[in-house]
Amino acid sequence: MKTILNFAAIAALSFFASCGGADSTEGATDVASTEDANKKTEAVSLVDGEYAIDPAQSTCNWKGTKITGDTHVGTLNMHKGSVTVIDQAISRGLAAVDMNSMVCTDEGMDEEAKGNLIGHLKSDDFFGVEQFPYARLEVEGMKSKEGTTYVNGKIFVREIGQPINFPVTITQEDNLLIIDAKVTFDRSKHDVKFRSGAFPDLFPDLGDKLINDDIELDVHLVATR
Numbered sequence: 001m002k003t004i005l006n007f008a009a010i011a012a013l014s015f016f017a018s019c020g021g022a023d024s025t026e027g028a029t030d031v032a033s034t035e036d037a038n039k040k041t042e043a044v045s046l047v048d049g050e051y052a053i054d055p056a057q058s059t060c061n062w063k064g065t066k067i068t069g070d071t072h073v074g075t076l077n078m079h080k081g082s083v084t085v086i087d088q089a090i091s092r093g094l095a096a097v098d099m100n101s102m103v104c105t106d107e108g109m110d111e112e113a114k115g116n117l118i119g120h121l122k123s124d125d126f127f128g129v130e131q132f133p134y135a136r137l138e139v140e141g142m143k144s145k146e147g148t149t150y151v152n153g154k155i156f157v158r159e160i161g162q163p164i165n166f167p168v169t170i171t172q173e174d175n176l177l178i179i180d181a182k183v184t185f186d187r188s189k190h191d192v193k194f195r196s197g198a199f200p201d202l203f204p205d206l207g208d209k210l211i212n213d214d215i216e217l218d219v220h221l222v223a224t225r
Contacts, residue, residue: 046085046170051177051223053081053095060097063216068208072117077101079134083177083223090151090170093139095221099129125194132158137183142168155183157190179221188213 055078064072081095102121104114122129138161139153152165164185171178188198195203195211203210 046088046090046172046177047175047225048085048088049175049225051083051085051225053078053083053221053223055079055081057222059220061218062102063218065212065214066208067206067210067212072104072106074102074104074106074118078221081221081223083139083179083221090139090142092141093151093153094136095139095219096134096136099127099133099135102129126192128158137164151181155185157185157187157192160190162186162189175225177221177223177225179219179223181217181219181221183217183219184214185217186213187215 058078058081060076060078062074062076076097076099079096079098081093083093084091099122102118104117106114106117109117121127124131127135135155135157137153137155139151141153142149142151144150148167149170150165151168152163154161155164162185164183166181166183169180171180186198188196193199193202195206195209196213197203197206197210198213
């Protein structure tokens with residue numbers, strides 16, 4: 001049995017630049033615009049049950065950008081997660097990432113520079129990983145609009161929750177769910193302030209040192225029933 005839906009950490013998690021309650025049918029500012037996300041899909045028909053996310057088979061990639069267009073990219077390990085399907089639709093879910101697993105995969109950057117970047121991102125300037133070792137997405141439901149399925153819920157970074165919704169793609173084969181999602185969220189709403197234009201009193205006249213607030217996540221989840 002194979003069903004395709006249009007599911008983007010899980011936040012993320014410019015998540016990591018320089019050194020990711022709304023009605024699920026709306027939220028255009030929260031949804032990452034991708035060609036795949038806008039494809040028309042067939043009706044949702046999932047197998048009811050409780051699904052456990054397999055961290056070993058799941059991935060989370062992050063991307064952060066500066067106002068200059070420079071980017072940083074990397075990965076995070078999945079910590080744990082679950083998905084509940086009731087009446088052939090996702091009713092709730094959890095996907096959490098281990099912030100201590102954060103790495104940078106920038107091409108052309110030496111290992112020392114990558115280590116310095118990750119150290120800064122883990123510091124209180126950004127994500128305060130010592131105090132907040134996990135970030136998570138809590139799914140509260142999903143709806144369809146014009147052939148696209150959206151998931152809505154809350155994303156928690158630094159234990160600050162903000163509403164979020166985004167298009168999803170789910171492939172089901174027997175008792176296996178493969179969930180692919182692209183999520184964009186605003187780091188400034190989670191008190192991640194460093195070089196953010198949302199805090200002009202703290203960082204006046206940033207110019208080309210400004211780090212964009214939007215964080216992009218590319219999440220691939222594998223869950224079994």
